[in-house]
Amino acid sequence: MNKKIVTIALGAALSLSASAAMADTLEDVQAKGYLQCGVAPSTPGFASPDENNNWSGIDVDYCRAMAAAIFDDPEAVRFTPLTSKERFTALSSGEIDVLSRTTTWTMSRDTNLGISFTGVMFYDGQGFMVPKDLGVNSALELSDAAVCIEAGTTTELNAADYFATNGMNYNPVVFEDQDEVVKAYDDGRCDVFTTDSSALAAERLSLADPDSHKILPEIISKEPLGPSVRQGDDLWFNISRWVYFALLEAEEYGVTQANVDEMLGSENPSVRRLLGVEGEFGKAIGLSDDWAYRIIKHTGNYGEIYERNVTPIGIDRAGSLNDLWTRGGLQYSPPIR
Amino acid sequence: MAKSQEQLQQSRSLSSLIYDPKFRSYAFQILLLLVLVGFGWWIVQNTIVNLQAQNKTTGFDFLGVTSGFDIGFSLIEYSRSSTYLDVFIVGILNTLLVAVTGIVLATMLGFVLGVARLSSNWIIARMATIYIEVIRNIPLLLQLFFWYFAVLKSMPSVRDSLEVISGAVFLNNRGLYFPDPNPNDAFLWVQIAVVLVLIGGFFLQRWSVRRLEQTGERFPYIPVFIGLLIVVPAIVWFISGAGLDVSYPERNRFNFQGGIQLPPEFVALLFGLVIYTAAFIAEIVRAGIVSVNKGQTEAAQSLGLKDNDRLNLVVIPQAMRVIVPPLTSQYLNLTKNSSLAVAIGYPDIVNVFMGTALNQSGKAVEVIFMTMAVYLTLSLLTSVIMNIYNARIALTER
Numbered sequence: 081m082n083k084k085i086v087t088i089a090l091g092a093a094l095s096l097s098a099s100a101a102m103a104d105t106l107e108d109v110q111a112k113g114y115l116q117c118g119v120a121p122s123t124p125g126f127a128s129p130d131e132n133n134n135w136s137g138i139d140v141d142y143c144r145a146m147a148a149a150i151f152d153d154p155e156a157v158r159f160t161p162l163t164s165k166e167r168f169t170a171l172s173s174g175e176i177d178v179l180s181r182t183t184t185w186t187m188s189r190d191t192n193l194g195i196s197f198t199g200v201m202f203y204d205g206q207g208f209m210v211p212k213d214l215g216v217n218s219a220l221e222l223s224d225a226a227v228c229i230e231a232g233t234t235t236e237l238n239a240a241d242y243f244a245t246n247g248m249n250y251n252p253v254v255f256e257d258q259d260e261v262v263k264a265y266d267d268g269r270c271d272v273f274t275t276d277s278s279a280l281a282a283e284r285l286s287l288a289d290p291d292s293h294k295i296l297p298e299i300i301s302k303e304p305l306g307p308s309v310r311q312g313d314d315l316w317f318n319i320s321r322w323v324y325f326a327l328l329e330a331e332e333y334g335v336t337q338a339n340v341d342e343m344l345g346s347e348n349p350s351v352r353r354l355l356g357v358e359g360e361f362g363k364a365i366g367l368s369d370d371w372a373y374r375i376i377k378h379t380g381n382y383g384e385i386y387e388r389n390v391t392p393i394g395i396d397r398a399g400s401l402n403d404l405w406t407r408g409g410l411q412y413s414p415p416i417r
Numbered sequence: 418m419a420k421s422q423e424q425l426q427q428s429r430s431l432s433s434l435i436y437d438p439k440f441r442s443y444a445f446q447i448l449l450l451l452v453l454v455g456f457g458w459w460i461v462q463n464t465i466v467n468l469q470a471q472n473k474t475t476g477f478d479f480l481g482v483t484s485g486f487d488i489g490f491s492l493i494e495y496s497r498s499s500t501y502l503d504v505f506i507v508g509i510l511n512t513l514l515v516a517v518t519g520i521v522l523a524t525m526l527g528f529v530l531g532v533a534r535l536s537s538n539w540i541i542a543r544m545a546t547i548y549i550e551v552i553r554n555i556p557l558l559l560q561l562f563f564w565y566f567a568v569l570k571s572m573p574s575v576r577d578s579l580e581v582i583s584g585a586v587f588l589n590n591r592g593l594y595f596p597d598p599n600p601n602d603a604f605l606w607v608q609i610a611v612v613l614v615l616i617g618g619f620f621l622q623r624w625s626v627r628r629l630e631q632t633g634e635r636f637p638y639i640p641v642f643i644g645l646l647i648v649v650p651a652i653v654w655f656i657s658g659a660g661l662d663v664s665y666p667e668r669n670r671f672n673f674q675g676g677i678q679l680p681p682e683f684v685a686l687l688f689g690l691v692i693y694t695a696a697f698i699a700e701i702v703r704a705g706i707v708s709v710n711k712g713q714t715e716a717a718q719s720l721g722l723k724d725n726d727r728l729n730l731v732v733i734p735q736a737m738r739v740i741v742p743p744l745t746s747q748y749l750n751l752t753k754n755s756s757l758a759v760a761i762g763y764p765d766i767v768n769v770f771m772g773t774a775l776n777q778s779g780k781a782v783e784v785i786f787m788t789m790a791v792y793l794t795l796s797l798l799t800s801v802i803m804n805i806y807n808a809r810i811a812l813t814e815r
Contacts, residue, residue, distance in 0.1 A: 165776050172473070193779040194473040214671075225671045226591060231768065232776030236486040240497035243487075251672065252489045253682070255762045256772060263566065264762070268574050268590050269681065271671045312470060 105309070105316035106150070106366050109177055114156045117143035118176035121161035122259065124282040125393040126182050126202075126305075135159050139180040141385045142201055142307055146178060146323050148378040149371040163256055165232040168193050172310060178320055180307040182276065184234040189308075196317055199324035200306040202390070203401035203410055205299035206238050207277035209284060212292050214271060219298035223248035228261045228270035230254070235275050238301040262286065276303050282393040318365045326372040328413035329354050330381035332404060337380035340373060353416050361416055372416075382411065464782060479778045480505070486773055488764050490680050504774045508766030509791055515683065515765065516752040516795070519690040523751060524744075526691060527698025534703050545699065552696040558757055560693055565685040565761040572681070575672060587666055587673060592680045594666035594673045603659040610653040611646070618642045682763035686755065694751045698744060705740035706732065737810050745803035749796045756792075766791055 109115055119127035119139050127137040144154035160176050171179045172194050182204075183189075185197040210216045219242070229236050231254045243250045253270050255261045262283050265273040273280070277299060284290050309320050330336075333351050335343045343351055352358040355376075356369035363369060379385060383404075386397055403409025434440050468475050480502040487497050492510045495503055534545035552560070572590040573579055579588040587594040600607075625636035653659075666676030709732050717727040758765040759772060766788055775784040 165772050168776065168779065169781055188777075188779070192474060194468075222671075224669055224674065231772045236773060237497075237777065240485060240487045244497050250487070252487045253680075253762055254489065254764065254768065254773065256759055256768075260760075260762070264569075267566070267570050269569060 105177055105313050106319065109150060113151070114158050115143060115147045115150065115178065116158050116160060116176045117146075118160045118162045118167055118170050118179040118181050119143070120181045121163065121257070123182055123279055124286065125278065125390045125395070126282075127159070127161075127180075129159075129161075136389060138201055138385055138389045139182060139307075141379050141389065142180045142324065142327075143178065145327060145375045145379045145385075146320065148374045149319065149323050149326075149367055152374045152378075154378040163232070164230055164258075165256060168195060171195055171308065174310075177316075178307055178309055182279065182305045183308060184276075185304045185306050185308075186234060194311050195308045196311050197306050197308045198317060198321040200304040200410075201324065202278065202305045204276040204278050204303035204305050206235055206274060206301040206303060207280050207299055208296040209265075209273045209280045209293055210271060210296060212294050216271075216296070219296045219300065220246060220248075222250065222272055224250065225271040226251040226253055226269065227272045227274055228253050228255070228265045229274060230258050230261050231256045233275070234301070234303065239274055242300045258283075276305070278390070278393070278395055281395055285393065315366055319367065322365060322416075323375060325413040325416070326354065326375055327379075327382040327385065328404070328411050329416055330372065330376045331383040332406060332413065335376055335381060337376060337378075337384055340376045344373070350415070350417075359417075468782065473779065475780070475783070477783055479780050479783070482778070484774065484777065486777065488769055490683065490764050501774050501778060505766070505770050505787065508764070508768070508770040511763070511769075512752075512755055512758075512765040512767075512791070513795075515686055515690065515755050515758065515763070519687055519694065519751050519755065520748050522687070522691045523694040523698055523747070526695035527747075528702050530695060530699035531702025531706070534699060535706060549696045549699050552692055553700075557689060557693050557754055558760060561685060561689040561757055561761055564689045565681065568685065568688075569681050575668070578668070578673075585665055590681065591672055592678050593684060594676050594678050596666065597664045597675065597677045599662040599664060601660050601662060603657045604661070605659075606657040607650050607654050607659050610650040614645050614649050618645065680763070682758070682761050685761055686758050686763045686765075689757075690751055690754060693754075694747055697747050697750075701740055701743045701747065702736075704743075705736035705738075708739045709735045734810065738807075738812060741803060741807045741810065745800060745807075748799050748803065752795050752799065753792060 117140075119135065119137070122128045123137070125137055127135060127139045129135050140159065143157050143159070147157040148154045150156070160170065162170050162176075162179075162181060167179055167181050167183065168189070170176050179195070180201070182202075183197075184204075185200065189195065190197055208219050208222065210222075216222065222243075227239060227250050229239060229252055236252070236254065239250070239252065253264060255264060258275075258279075261273065261275075264270060266287055273283070275283070277295065280295050284293055284295065287293055307320055307324065309316050311317075329350075330340075333348060333354065335351060335354065340355070344355055344357060346352060346355075346357075349358065353361060355373045356362055356371065360369055362371040365371070368374075380388070383397075386402065390402075391397065397403055397409075399408060401410045403411065405412040465475075481500055483498055484501050484504050485497055488495055488504070488507055490511065491507045492514065493503075493507060495507050530545050530548060533541050534549065536542045536545070569590055572588065575589050575591055577589075578594075580586070581588050585596050621642060622638055625638040628634060628636055664675040666673040666678070668674075713731055713735065714727060717731040722730065755765055756767040759768040762768070771784055771788045775781055778784070
């Protein structure tokens, strides 16, 4: 852990060199030839490496989409696994170019930390998981329980709010690493494990005996998870934001990885603008005009990314907040025009 | 002509100035100082500029803001509506708790081990050697993980808690629970009695030493002192009507309520620190004892000193001079190593303040500065205390 402390200390004290890097992130990224992306160390569905250190997940694919837009190469990205505690320092010190790490968009983070959120890749909410044999059916029965939590998260704050609002006592057991939280929960150090419900679903599958655990029905918070960049670089902010919107826009107009080449010949003006056949939308964000074509070609649209990463961990999209607005969800992109 | 003479003189005085060792040493020191001050100024300036460029707010105002999160183990009253300053204090107290307890226990264990390694009993000496060599050579972090995860796993769950003492002391994977003696008001008299006996014991010891020096007669100081320490408070207890309102731990739906709970994080951290540091202290103690010349022991024997006196009056005082300075560094190490608590979830200052509070408030520079200041203060305090002690036992040169 000393290493982490050193990282934080260095990051804080030596944010010195950052100032030069901050001015024009796009130029720096293009000069070094790859995008440095901060992700979660191991959250299935969002960011996790396989045995060959190939990363996958919705947060990972967002970074690949950015790399595709900039370099026309989804592999031109390097991943930095970060704990919840380290993530903001890593971003503001310039260690990473974009933070795409199941990070909840809150006002204080958006305004106090010198970072800006650019979109919501996943609408989530905090839930609780308990062993079935505890006989608990509602979070309101959790008075006096020991609760395992990851340090430096909104989870910590929500749990404090929830238990205080409902007049219940609890005993927080806080760890720095999600892995340690899960291990301690599995060992019986706590009665309850609380985090974003998507992560709960994923972590449940990694437990020794998933069937003996259940997720309680209560969702106690709003957790809009999205990528963020350093404040003060508007161009880079726009790239990050519009890469996300392009993923949504493509899905809305039915542009997929498979049919993107055909779509180049589409008559639909919205599709033509998206794929750079009409207009000069790429130039305005310092990229080539086929920036969105590159994204879809390499990573697919939002729906495909979701299908590939989040559906396998057991979170259905249909009818959820993460569905497109046209189908009753919240995922909505301003028009590209 | 006169002018060039003057110039010559001037250049000669200049060159002689350069070759003047006194001037040179001052000049270089001033230069070094300037460089250091400049470097420091540059760092501070750069940090300020960068923080502004990142649109971060700075300053210590955040200390008065509600923290919004809970802490599992705290020596003072703390809730989610407490401030960041409270988090800071809770963190310091938790660090102090584990550091002070750790130092006391590690010293005791270390001295026993150090003496054991010199024991003439083959088995005891070998066991101590094995302990020291194994423990010293495994990284502390791994040992902490071992104590926490391996030992936690082998503990029973809350439902099958081990009743160490029936109805009073319980052990399970949530920690060790024991009764909380809540003393009533009259108990103050008992506490006063204990303090008075302790003060009395100090004077008793000085008196017995003086008597020994003047008359050569021994006074059984230690048994008398222990006797007083038990008898006097006991009498006061009965006379004053002091009582304890003991709260026993009781099981509710999930956990035990009431009593005192020592969380496994604390126990694991304390175990890890004590066992690790004791191995180093043992070696220091051994070195100290070995450093006392054998002639000293023989001289003491030839004076007819008893075994105990030989140890207490001749060997140990000389060994302490060798032991104390490195012992101080071990104390400092233990305090600093307690920051590894963060790995196993014990809410020390690094965990709650430099971890959670930093993250929630975003005040990285301020928080890290304050945390470093805490460790620096603790370390300097330990050093000062140990140096005073060292000065007292040091060889008095005449």
